[in-house]
Amino acid sequence: MAKTVNRPFVGADRRSPPSTKRIFGRPHGQQWLALVAGAFTLAQLILVRPGMGLGWDETVYVSQVGSDAPAAFFSAPRARGVSLLVAPIASWSSSTALLRVYLAVLSGLGLFVALRAWRGLFPTRVLAGAGALFATLWVTLFYGPQAMPNYWVAIGALACVGCFLRAQADRFDRAALWGVGLSAALMAWMRPTDAVYVTLPLFFLVVCVRRWRSPRLLVALVAGLVAGAGEWVVEAFVSYGGLAQRLSDGSKIQGGLGWNLAFDDQMRSLGGRALCRPCTGAMPAPPVMLWWFALPVVAVLGAVIAVKARRRVNSLLPLACAALVGFPYLFMIGYAAPRFLLPVYILLAIPAADALIHLVTAPGGGRRPVAATLVALGLAGHLAVQFAVLHHTVHGTTVSHEDWADTATQLHRLGVKPPCMLTGYEDVPIAFYTGCSSVDTVGHNANTTVDAIVRAGQRLPVGVLLTPGQKPPTYARTWEAHRVGRLMVYVAPAVQAG
Numbered sequence: 001m002a003k004t005v006n007r008p009f010v011g012a013d014r015r016s017p018p019s020t021k022r023i024f025g026r027p028h029g030q031q032w033l034a035l036v037a038g039a040f041t042l043a044q045l046i047l048v049r050p051g052m053g054l055g056w057d058e059t060v061y062v063s064q065v066g067s068d069a070p071a072a073f074f075s076a077p078r079a080r081g082v083s084l085l086v087a088p089i090a091s092w093s094s095s096t097a098l099l100r101v102y103l104a105v106l107s108g109l110g111l112f113v114a115l116r117a118w119r120g121l122f123p124t125r126v127l128a129g130a131g132a133l134f135a136t137l138w139v140t141l142f143y144g145p146q147a148m149p150n151y152w153v154a155i156g157a158l159a160c161v162g163c164f165l166r167a168q169a170d171r172f173d174r175a176a177l178w179g180v181g182l183s184a185a186l187m188a189w190m191r192p193t194d195a196v197y198v199t200l201p202l203f204f205l206v207v208c209v210r211r212w213r214s215p216r217l218l219v220a221l222v223a224g225l226v227a228g229a230g231e232w233v234v235e236a237f238v239s240y241g242g243l244a245q246r247l248s249d250g251s252k253i254q255g256g257l258g259w260n261l262a263f264d265d266q267m268r269s270l271g272g273r274a275l276c277r278p279c280t281g282a283m284p285a286p287p288v289m290l291w292w293f294a295l296p297v298v299a300v301l302g303a304v305i306a307v308k309a310r311r312r313v314n315s316l317l318p319l320a321c322a323a324l325v326g327f328p329y330l331f332m333i334g335y336a337a338p339r340f341l342l343p344v345y346i347l348l349a350i351p352a353a354d355a356l357i358h359l360v361t362a363p364g365g366g367r368r369p370v371a372a373t374l375v376a377l378g379l380a381g382h383l384a385v386q387f388a389v390l391h392h393t394v395h396g397t398t399v400s401h402e403d404w405a406d407t408a409t410q411l412h413r414l415g416v417k418p419p420c421m422l423t424g425y426e427d428v429p430i431a432f433y434t435g436c437s438s439v440d441t442v443g444h445n446a447n448t449t450v451d452a453i454v455r456a457g458q459r460l461p462v463g464v465l466l467t468p469g470q471k472p473p474t475y476a477r478t479w480e481a482h483r484v485g486r487l488m489v490y491v492a493p494a495v496q497a498g
Contacts, residue, residue: 032128033115040135041108044145048394050100053401058147059432066090070437072428073447076240076249079232081189086147100145107144110155117162117179121314129353134346138390139338149190150339154346156187157198161318164202181224188228194325201320253444255334265336272393277335287385295348302351305358315351322347408433410484416461424465450475457492464490
């Protein structure tokens, strides 16, 4: 297998003009990365319906910048990065399809940039293979076009580690140095705590290992994290009682961070459960979980191959960053969501792709065709499983989002129209679809009091959403009850009088 391209070859393409064969012939170099990123965008648009509707968390992020509904309560763990990411569309358009197309294109561009950050560190075929491995996971395709932070943490993580390695290898590579700071800022912008975990191995190298010490890299990392997380920290003091209090509140919302093995929770979520909380029920079929065990094994094999080839840092560093960012989601929380591990998957994809390409290209006499056949069969089965889970997940998610939209339509018929207020079961997404504000007196989204709801019910439409058989709160027992789809809604006197 071709060895890692060393420093003299980084940027070598700039010294000679591209040939006609290179432009019009077979894809070469960055064109392969562009093809992978373009195919990823196209797959999102085809397989994940642009009109799927917004999910619960998406409505929270979009409502912060949109004009169709009041801003939903913004709980302590959330960061404003996603809201700012969708603002160019959500601030003037209510079209979910347009937002999905925008995010699909943006996610494809992000994947291309992140893979390109590794140029010169691995052959292009390894980078393209890594991009293809990551882009064909059902969880990547599902969350790429969504207004959620985890995909962008993954993109930032891959770009940050790649730029870090390039900047360390060539102190004159200013683009790589800027890439370290900007990608660290992107991660912190989306999820500050994830950004810290990803960059811990990088900080260890530049602070504790003599030959890796670099004030420039240290400044770039710190500046990037501060720039990305600065608003989150300021908001902690302004709205959450301080940084320590915000971290404490975030821990409580996540069930209390502490030692907790969440491997089984993550495995249960692999069948397409967007949020596994509480995470009960049967495990998915073995073929659905096989890739989850195979990816880290193949990635470790890639690291072993890299060590033997005397280029161990390029493979071991992404493994270390993947292990750190995955640690809290595998050992410290009591529930699971498949999107949590997207940064792990993208970092493991580089050494994993290196290992697979080594297996099918390394000289070995009669073993090479056998290895190539086994890898091809394995990848074919992998694709079949991923697309089956994706189809199931998209269908189920679309149905649930359509239920929220139907509930909103029926609430409008009952007179619950903006300006209005909803509380109770699934009030956050249903309120967004209805154009109402969502309020709660208890739980993670508590943002009001019972007295405030009662007073509001005397002057504007207020609805209490309940599941069948659930008793209404004391203040709403005299309100008029209606069946709305599978829910019961108790409407305030202002609606009855109106």
